[in-house]
Amino acid sequence: MRVLTFALALAAPLVLAEPSARHVEEIHVRDFHTKGIVKREAVAQDGILRICTITNDRPPAALAQVLEADQLKTIPFPAGSLMGDWKRGENIAQSGRGMTWTDPAGTPNGGSCYNCHQLAAKEISFGTLGPTLLAFGKKRGSGADVQKYVYGKIYNAKAYNACSQMPRLGWSGTLTEQQIRDLVAYLLDPASPVNQ
Amino acid sequence: MSGPMKMRATLAAGYTDVRVLMTHPMTTAQSNQPLHFIQSVTVKQNGRTVVEAQISQAVSRNPVFTFRLKGGAKGDKIEVSWLDNKGESNKIEASVA
């Protein structure tokens, strides 16, 4: 009998200790289900998300660099100018539609940029989760290297900041190459309201 | 026919505060739903009409009104009724707390 109570006593604190990362992931895979266009598998974590979760988004610098290099490889930088049409870019930045289980498949997705960022001065309804991008092109210019940085950051923000909260909009299939180029223009084109 | 109403009539500094809630879709004729909104609201104090309102589909769904009636005393009978563009109606009565 004592052996049993000893085992229970041993087990008891384990129950009270923090659930393991694996256990938490298993709970998610069990308690979430496919709906509409969002598959159940989307609630499982890939390597970088496991590390970001375990390290509270602050992985050691060396590890962060490895992760960022890894993510950088996922970005297919198109050839030539990365500047699209800023007018289309504005609509993409304003739209929060797309990729939820109530969105029909195949419709163009929005970038939800205004949810987290300030961009054009005239839009008062902007978020503050991300840094302000007011006059971004005016401050940073719109040369090839800035275009490449902005394109890559939108495609996969984790290539530049391992545990960034910014969604990997290209990598996740949310935005097409052309939509990202239009956002690059919205940010960098001197004529864009972002730079007025 | 429709969902409930709710009213609270209380005495305030020199007036009776009447807050009334109504269950009504106040639709603005979306493609599938026909136009359906309250058109008139009537407030009576001890049987005497004191407010007559004409409203439209620009009033929010499940309307909420607050009125102020001159003076008033505990036990006054307050009645609020509405009539919509389909001829449906509802009313509620409460005594001043």
Added chain:
Amino acid sequence: MRLLVSLVCALPLAAFAQDAKKEIEKYQQMLGEGSPAELWEVQGEELWKKPQGPKKASLERCDLGLGPGKVAGAYARLPRYFKDTDKVQDLESRLVTCMTELQGRSPKEATQRVFGNADRPAEMEYLVAYIVGQSRGHKMAVPNSHPKERAAYELGKKVFFYRAGTWDFSCASCHGETDKRIRMQDLPVLSEREGAQKAYTTWPAYRVSNSQLKTMQWRINDCYRQMRYPEPEFASEATIALTHFMAVTANGAPYRGPGTKR
């Protein structure tokens, strides 16, 4: 010169942001003075007393944690551990237990339609409006002593910080840092006392944007939808643990629901 321009331009914006916050608080305060939520409470009380199901019983003997039929202050002490189900339950899962045990209804039927719409709200939404309204003014005192309550709290915290979904978000991605906004929407930090006390105590709430009183399970469901997650199971262990974590974090503050929101 360019720097000056951006400085000058930024200054009024900062001042504007402060006014905007004040004006939005005024909007919320005026909304709260007389809310259609009360119409849900009225109909919820009727359903609480209405005999239903094969056993033709009402829910008036339902034990929400303070004893059969005790409603006043019950929500301010949920989620909690219940001996009869040997589980930590939130209000909605507890109501399903009472529907099956007292009224003889099947779990499938009781959870058939838990999220309603403006034209036909769900029975659950009416019941929840009535019950939470009976906790208005009660201080949040959610128990966290039973081992299973503590386990739910720890799991809930892990769920709060768990990053996944199409866009790599966790709850903390938006509700993790003070003074943050999505568009004009202020984001309380739900993992800390002040933020949880401010937000948790105003849910469930009547949402003017869809003219309905929505429950906590719906709030979590719709947040996951906007986080681009797959759908959480209604009243699943993950959603109840998350609720328990936020509710315990909000302990000490008076419950102020049902709220009225955007």
Added chain:
Amino acid sequence: MNTLRRTLIGAAAVLLLRPFAALAAAWNKDAFGAKTLADALKGIGATDAAASKDLLIEAPQIAENGAVVPVEISSNIPGTTSIAVVIEKNPFPLAAQFDFLDGALPYVKVNIKMGETSDVRAVATAGGRRYAAAKEIKVTIGGCGG
């Protein structure tokens, strides 16, 4: 927000089609059917309303959602017998008209729908003359769903 605006506009078309007889006789269908601010004011005989600072509009400058915007209007103009609420940019500017008979104070608080940012105008009738006040309310795109 544009969905709300479209539905309000949708109403414009349907209202004109509805057989007017079906609407309650007392209902001022001309004024409520007006699609411009000028016509709405004309419909309630308030084309030449004089601005008055004794006609108070209490409302938030910013509404998180145009579906429900709380507006509180009270008149300190002696002898006020009615207050109308007119929302300039709505497809139907005239939203409501309140007649206060003996026994009621010229005061009302009501939740209104606004299709977009607009001036909300109150028009009071006192001693047979019309007075007006206006306040701009910004309607923002709330929430994160977008």
